Every structure is written in structure tokens, then in C-alpha cells.
Amino acid sequence: MRRRLIQSTLAVVLVVIAVFGVSLVIVETRTISESARERVESEAVRLASIVDSRLIVEQRVTAEFLRDQVAEDRYAVIRIPGQPPIEIGSKPDGDVISASAPGEEGETVTVQEPRSSVTREVGRTLLIIGLVALLAVIAAVLLALRQANRLASPLTDLAETAERLGSGDPRPRHRRYGVPELDRVADVLDASAERIARMLTAERRLAADASHQLRTPLTALSMRLEEITLTDDPETVKEEATIALTQVERLTDVVERLLTNSRDPRTGSAVTFDLDDVIQQQLAEWRPAYRSAGRAIVSSGKRHLQAVGTPGAVAQVLAALIENSLMHGGGTVALRTRVTGNQVVVEVTDEGPGVPADLGSRIFERAISGHNSTGIGLAVARDLAEADGGRLEMLQAKPAVFGLFLSRTPPQKSRDDGGRQTIR
Known part of the structure; x- marks a missing residue:
């Protein structure tokens, strides 16, 4: 029973984790990707605004001025009409997240971020979700063990009580377990034990009473029968036989009385x-x-x-x-x-x-x-x-x-x- 309860509890927890965990992973991955794209787009718009301000004031923009405005893990390209493109940062390899923003002076600002940063953030999120799932499984196993012990131990105890009743030991145990259904079974077993004890007591009492009460009539009957065997006088035999029949009637009355009193x-x-x-x-x-x-x-x-x-x-x-x-x-x-x-x-x-x-x-x-x-x-x-x-x-x-x-x-x-x- 313990193993089945643990297995069923663990199966339920795993199903819940699979359903909600996969959904959470999908949602979190999409959220992180959208957030990264929004960051890149916001960066491109911000750089375009800075470039517009610089062009209006000084009519030129230098890479040294913009280098402090771009994060280290990003790559930016500013294309100004009539000027060579200005590149800031190292151009990432592989898959990237890119966003462009036009400026009011005709310039175009393009910002790129390697998708590996998104992958790392998704990995950290998956690790956190996995750790939470593992803790949930451990907690479920511990809870299942506790519940299994709470249910299995009383059932084992009740089985021992029933076995004691079957072996002729009718003493009630008066143990309760805090579980209404199991306590109900314990109440029934204790009540049965008390009824069995009363019945055994009544049977023993009937046997003792019968042994005691029948002894005297049987002794008197034996004496009358002995008198019959020792005499040849028909009148004496008739008289003793009549007395013996009276003793038999009394013996019958004693038996009936004992049975009535036992009920x-x-x-x-x-x-x-x-x-x-x-x-x-x-x-x-x-x-x-x-x-x-x-x-x-x-x-x-x-x-x-x-x-x-x-x-x-x-x-x-x-x-x-x-x-x-x-x-x-x-x-x-x-x-x-x-x-x-x-x-x-x-x-x-x-x-x-x-x-x-x-x-x-x-x-x-x-x-x-x-x-x-x-x-x-x-x-x-x-x-x-x-x-x-x-x-x-x-x-x-x-x-x-x-x-x-x-x-x-x-x-x-x-x-x-x-x-x-x-x-x-």
C-alpha cells in the first residue's frame, strides 16, 4: 500500500509538472525573446535620437562620441547620408536580433544583439523551473511517505486486532488514529470485541453453572438407581423408580432453567x-x-x-x-x-x-x-x-x-x- 500510494502521488505531481511546466517554459521563452527584441528596438530609437541631436548642434557625429552610448554586447551601425557608416562594437556572428530606427536628419541606426544572450537567459529560467519542479517532486514524495505511514500503520494495527479477535483474545484495544474512517473501523472492532467477551463470559458462566447445578440432581438420581439395583422387593423398586422419575423431572427443569437464564x-x-x-x-x-x-x-x-x-x-x-x-x-x-x-x-x-x-x-x-x-x-x-x-x-x-x-x-x-x- 505504501508503494502504491507513493507511486500514485508521484505520478500526479509529474503530470502537473509536465502540463504546467511545459506551458511555463513556452511562455517564458516567448516572453524573454520579445523582451530582448523590445530592448534592441528601444536602443535603436535612443541612438537615433542622440544622433539627431548631435547633427543639429555640430553637424557631425563621431564613433568616439557614440561608443559610450552602446552596450558592450551590442553592435550598432549608423548610416548618415554623405558620410561613411559608423560602426560601434564588434559585429556578432551567427543568429542575431536586429532593429533599425530612422532619424529626422535622414540617418538610419541599426542595432544588433547576439541571440546567444537570449539563449542564456532562457537557460537560466529553465534551470530555475527545473529546480522548483525537483523541489516539488521531493516534497510530494515526503508527503506521500508521511501519508502512507499514517494510513498503512493503522491498517496494519487493525489487521492485528482482527487477528487477535479471531484467535480468541477479545480484549478491546481502544486505539484511535485521527482518521475518521479508520477510527470508525476501530470502534466497530472494539464493540465486536466487547460483544465476543460478553458471549464468552456467558458461555463459561453457563458451563460452570450447569456443572454445579446438575451435580446434586445427578448424585441423587444415582443414589436412587443404586437402591433399585440392591433390592428385590417390587414395592421398593416401584417407590425408588417413582422418586428417580421425580429426580429426572427436576434435572430437566434445572437444564431448562439454566438455558433460560443464559439467554x-x-x-x-x-x-x-x-x-x-x-x-x-x-x-x-x-x-x-x-x-x-x-x-x-x-x-x-x-x-x-x-x-x-x-x-x-x-x-x-x-x-x-x-x-x-x-x-x-x-x-x-x-x-x-x-x-x-x-x-x-x-x-x-x-x-x-x-x-x-x-x-x-x-x-x-x-x-x-x-x-x-x-x-x-x-x-x-x-x-x-x-x-x-x-x-x-x-x-x-x-x-x-x-x-x-x-x-x-x-x-x-x-x-x-x-x-x-x-x-x-
Whole structure:
């Protein structure tokens, strides 16, 4: 690109110099020639006037008198009737510029100048024009180099940015070059880099959330299948199979919920449901794990409470809190339900050492964990709660008490200006 830009700029300059330079040379040559002829004619008229004055006063003219009146590079001949011609200067050889002027006393004055003087003046003019043209070419080349570097370097930089995006490095560079068109391309590449970064982050987040959220249902399903393989009682097999099918339904709900949240975490399918059903389902699911760990899980508080939310999402939030207590807490885990204002609260607490002080304010951040776990369980649980219009908070650090707040009022449907139903 640099070479093409320099060549095109140089070609334009050479064309301009050729068109205007040749015209200027022709005009200047003609002007110099006309000026030389006018000088010679003026010289002849001046000498004729001098000769007339001399003849009127002294009736004669001498060469000594006129020699000082003629320039050294000119040759003059004065022809006076009745007198021999008077020659002043050396007669030039070759081509000359000649002019004659008659006098009032009948004399004739002829002045000649060698054309070589005109040629020398034309040569000097051509030299000046050539030097100016050369300076113009040099200036054009330098300007073309500067413009080529100004355009080629940003293009190379933009190509490197595009290559980085293609190689999986979506960091925007935020470089601008002072050229509106190139800055527009840089804006588009930076915006694309930010979109790619968001998409990669969402994909990684979905993978991490799926790994974490599917682990518990799969573990529970494996336990039920193991119970089936270890028993010959048809009733037990039927009961365990029914529970396994419930686990499969919950697993399906978890997958659908994860996919929905990956597209838009605000899209919830909140309904009014019986909170006892979700709590009892979680107790039945986690009791074998707590029994294996030599611990207990119980529930207390008000019964038959109606809450607004997505049952599957609420179950996942409670599962995250129960699993967190199993891994990091101690003693008996209690799920207690209560009512505060227009909200239902499910508190999950245990008898363990609680949350360390340095993690208290960051417990719901991703990748924050005090015992080498994934650190995403509570973060996902909070996102699920907020997607249904609820909230998840840590009410107490020692011992740890987490509270899930859910609304008791069904969502109100209204119509927007486009006639569509919206939930408030």
C-alpha cells in the first residue's frame, strides 16, 4: 500500500509538472525573446535620437562620441547620408536580433544583439523551473511517505486486532488514529470485541453453572438407581423408580432453567405454589446425604404458606443453601419458615463455625469460597432468587443464617402501549 500510494502521488505531481511546466517554459521563452527584441528596438530609437541631436548642434557625429552610448554586447551601425557608416562594437556572428530606427536628419541606426544572450537567459529560467519542479517532486514524495505511514500503520494495527479477535483474545484495544474512517473501523472492532467477551463470559458462566447445578440432581438420581439395583422387593423398586422419575423431572427443569437464564436471567415464570411441597422434597432428597455424614436436617416454622416464584428455581436455591451447610457447616441443619410483611422467608441455618469475617461481604460473589469449593453455588442461588422477584441474603454470620425472601402477592398483569401483557 505504501508503494502504491507513493507511486500514485508521484505520478500526479509529474503530470502537473509536465502540463504546467511545459506551458511555463513556452511562455517564458516567448516572453524573454520579445523582451530582448523590445530592448534592441528601444536602443535603436535612443541612438537615433542622440544622433539627431548631435547633427543639429555640430553637424557631425563621431564613433568616439557614440561608443559610450552602446552596450558592450551590442553592435550598432549608423548610416548618415554623405558620410561613411559608423560602426560601434564588434559585429556578432551567427543568429542575431536586429532593429533599425530612422532619424529626422535622414540617418538610419541599426542595432544588433547576439541571440546567444537570449539563449542564456532562457537557460537560466529553465534551470530555475527545473529546480522548483525537483523541489516539488521531493516534497510530494515526503508527503506521500508521511501519508502512507499514517494510513498503512493503522491498517496494519487493525489487521492485528482482527487477528487477535479471531484467535480468541477479545480484549478491546481502544486505539484511535485521527482518521475518521479508520477510527470508525476501530470502534466497530472494539464493540465486536466487547460483544465476543460478553458471549464468552456467558458461555463459561453457563458451563460452570450447569456443572454445579446438575451435580446434586445427578448424585441423587444415582443414589436412587443404586437402591433399585440392591433390592428385590417390587414395592421398593416401584417407590425408588417413582422418586428417580421425580429426580429426572427436576434435572430437566434445572437444564431448562439454566438455558433460560443464559439467554435472559430476568425471564421468570413465577407462579403461586405451596412452599411446603418444595421444602419436603428437598428434605427427602438431602436426608440420605446428611445421614451418611452423621448429621440431621429438619424443618420448622409456619406451614401451608403460599409463595410466588418458580418452584424449580426455589428448589435449586434451597439445594444450594443445604449443600453449602453440608460442606461448610456442622451439626443439624434447620429450615425454618416465617412471614414478614408481604413476604415469606425460608431461613437455612446450621450449628457450624459460620462464615469467616473476611468473606462476609463477598459471600455471594463468584469464585469466592473459603474451603476450596467452586465458589459459584451462592452466586447462582442469588441470581435464581432475583430472577423470580425474590432475594437471597445472609442474615447472620456466626452461626450462618441465610434467608430466602419470596413474595406472597401474585404478579399483576397489565398491558403496555403495544397491547402486550407485562408483569409488574
